[in-house]
Every structure is written in C-alpha cells, then in structure tokens.
Amino acid sequence: MDCLGREKRRQNTHKTLRGIAEMTTSQRSACVPVRLTTKELLPNRQSERLLRITAAIADAVKREEVFEAVVDEVGAALGALTAALWMLRGETSTLDLARAHGDEDASRHRYEHLSLDGPPLPPTDAIRRSAPLWISSQEQLLAEYPHLAGTVTPGATYRIACLPVVTARKTVGVLVFTFDTTGSWGSDDDRSLLLLVVRYAGQALELLLLLEAEKVSRANTLRLNEMLTGMLGHDLRNPLAAIITSTRLAQMRTEDERVGKPLSRIISSSARMGRMIDQLLDFTRVRLGAGMTLRRDRVALTPLVRQVMDELDDAHPAWTLRLEEHGDTHGTWDGDRLAQVFSNLVANGLQHGSAEGGLTVTIDGAAADRVRVEVRNRGAIPDDLLPAIFEPLAGRSRRLAGSRGLGLGLFITNEIVRAHGGGIVVTSRDGDTSFAVTLPREQGAELR
C-alpha cells in the first residue's frame, strides 16, 4: 500500500476515534447499554492506548503485520500478560492460532488448532456463543472448565478475556487476552475498551480477508485466462495444419502461376500465424510457471546458426549477412530452442535495422565454460524501450516499423536463454545495436 493510502487510513482512524461512543453502543456484542460521549467513555490514558492501537493497525498492510498489530500491539497497549488470535479456517469448525504473544511455546503448541466440536474451552465457547467471555480468576476458569486442571499452573493469578472477532458479515476468529489480577471485569470502561479494540481489530481483519480473497480471485481468473489461451493456441494448430497441408497439395497439383502465387501467400501467412501460435503457447507456459522445457543434446553452434542465417538470407536479398566464429562452439543445449533464439535475434535485426551496414553474427567459443554469440547490426533501439526490451509486448505499443509479430519474440528468446542458465545483454549506441547471448556449455553451470 502506498504512503497516500496509509495517510488516508490514519485520517480514518482519527475519525473513528471521534465516533467511538456511537460505534460502541451500536455494535452487536457490546455490553454498554447507553449512549456515551467520547469524553465520558475515554479517559486520557485509554485514549492514548487507543491511539497507539489504531495507529499500529492502520499501518499494517500484510497479513503478518495485521496479526502482529492486532495481537502484539493491542496486547502491549492494554497491558496484557499474554495475547493470542485464533482465526476460523474457512467455513470449517477449526480454529488456527494465527499469532500468540507472551505464551510459552509448549502452550502455543498445545492450542495451535482448536475445534468448535471438541471439548469446551474459553476461546471456542466465546465463538459458539458469539459473545465475549470474561473470566476473573483461575478459580472461575477451573470451576467452569474442570478438565483444564492438569494444564494450568496451580495458584497462578490472572484474568482472561475471550472476545469473538466479528466482521460485518460473520465471526472470523477470537482474540484472547490475559491480565494480572490488579483490576476486575466489574468496570464497564474496561470492557468497553476491550470490545472497542476487538471491533477495530475485526475491521482490520475483514479488510485483510477481503483483499486476500480478491487477490486469490484475480490470480484464479488470470490463470484461467492463460490456460484458455494455451488451449486455444493448441487447438488452432490443427486447422492451421490442415490449411497448410491442403494448400501445399494444391500447389503441387498446379503449374498455373496465377493460382500458385496466391497459394504461396496462403502458406507464408499461415506459417506466420503458426509462429504466433507457438509464441503464444511458449508465453502461456512461462506465465503458468511451467517454464521452458529443454531437450538437451550435444550441439555444434556454428552449423546451427549458419542454417538459421541461410534461411533468413533468402528472404532478405538486400542484406549482407556475415558469420564469424572462433574457438570451440560446442555445448549441451536444446538445438531447436537455440535455433529459435538466433532466428528471433537475426530476424529482429533484419526487421528493425538498416540494410546498409549488414548484420554480423560472431560466435566466440574461446572460453572453456561458455560460448558467447553476438548479433550486431546498424540501427538504434529507442532509449526508453531499451530497459524493457525483453518484457512481453515491449515494442507492441509503438508498433515498431516492420514489426509483424505478437511482441513476444524477445521475451521468449530471453526465457529460452535463461532456461539454459545463460543471459542476454543488449546495447544500442552510436547507431549500432548488439544482442550478446552467453550460454554455459553444460547444464547446471553457473555464469559469473
């Protein structure tokens, strides 16, 4: 959450304080029967405590922070010996200990999970009754819960408050505080303060639960969309394959150039569509966390890059493509995926660069543990695009001249190189652009 958001929450907190009396009298579980003014309800010391509590809660953003504020900060502000929060697990009857402060580890472990259907306990009873439960002494505790006799330190002195945390819609948990015995539950002020605090904690927890539910819902929707995209991409391949196969067949059956040319266009456009579908499927795999699947084998990089360049050279007669290599260019890589990488990078240079300077690919196999391949051409990448060049759809918004793809090519290129444990460095200055791919020769090798 940004600073502005926090400041707004602080302001709301102070408004809340001004409306404390009304809130208290209107709340469902409050036991203050008459409308009181803020001044009457809150002596200075209590007001200070509330300010401290509300500020801590207002500052909490993450789940752990909210729990810490609701338990630790509230407990400390109230002068509690111990404080603990149990949250109901979804729609079940199980309570999970969300946070505890001041308890011994053994005690925390014993009460980590409570069941509303299990033996009666003060926290579960408070939830079952949907009402606060006040216990003034160990004697009262053991009188009402005799089965706890073996679990308490005999003769210890404390008071216990078990307060159901009720949001606008339902009970979501229970806050339990223990105090020393210097006070009593006889004072309405004491109880009102605790009920007010628990109400405010409930609001913070409700907001947290809403935000978490929204986050889960958003993530599910996104995942569903991406799965649908993946399925659609896969299913589009079959009709596309039928189009290409049938067109190729028609091409073979005719020698009429007037028919042959449009058939060629159908094939080249279909092939382009096929590449887009491949990119979409790769993108979906990466987005769904499946990553790039590699089929590693012994690969000689020079013939692989040469073949890629030869294929592109035919379609770009105005360009001069040069391949330079030195050293050992072998490694254990996925040859098909690397062909995709260099095809993307060279095609990218041909699309966006200037033919005058040509395009040079240099394979440097001098190092023992890695091979570096640089694709260099004349042409400049805009400064503002450079830092995000490997982001999906990076160049899409400006529709760079000559761009005919989905805007996923460089993203996928980078993902393939990363899956190999390598990296790409892109530089563009003085009218020269270079993409330098570094690949560790072996699987599992780390680049330094």
Added chain:
Amino acid sequence: MTTLHPVLIVDDDEDIRESMMDFLQDHGYAPVGATNGKDALEKLAGGLREPCVIIMDLMMPVMDGLTFRDEQLRHPDLARIPVIVVSAFREAAAVVQDMDCAGLIAKPLDLDELLRVVRGLCSAA
C-alpha cells in the same frame, strides 16, 4: 500391375486426415483413414492389408495415440508396423520417446519430410 503400398492414417481431424490421404495418394500410396486408435485397431483386425506405415496423431478422443501404441505392441502381428507420430503438441517429443516410434513430425506438417519418411519406411517393407 504395381500394387500400391497401403498407409494407415489415424487422426480425428477430418481435414488433416483427408489432406494427408490426398497427398500420399498423389504420390503413389493407398491411404486408409481411421478417426482414432480404436477405429485403427478395428480396421487392422478387419482384413485391411498390412500397411507399410501408420501415421498417427497423439491426442484423439475414444482412444489416443499412446493407448493405441500399447495395444499394437501387444499383438505380434501388428507390432512390427512402424508408427510415425504427427502432433501439434509442443512437448510431443518427450511423450514419443517412450513409444518406440519410427519418427515424429510436428504439425503444421512439412509434407516433404512426411514423404521422405514414408518413402524410407515403405521401400524397406
């Protein structure tokens, strides 16, 4: 009179199946189509002359390519027929690895490659 080599093409996509059949017919083969693995097994058991190659998709309803291959390998008479997998499934290579197939061709099909593989297998038959 020259006897044409029979080729069994198993694909649930009618357009792809028929275009492959047309293509192979143009090149001197006698293609027979099947819509899924079960249909292919029934055709093989029903008196179809033994094909020199089975060209098969992986993902099909009723009986997929993997199950078909398992069934085929259980029948000594059928087990020797080589199978080429044609698939639009990107990770097909990993699947085909365990199927002991004669080859894998990705969709969209490279017809020249298909013809080369079929010629190689059928001339050896």
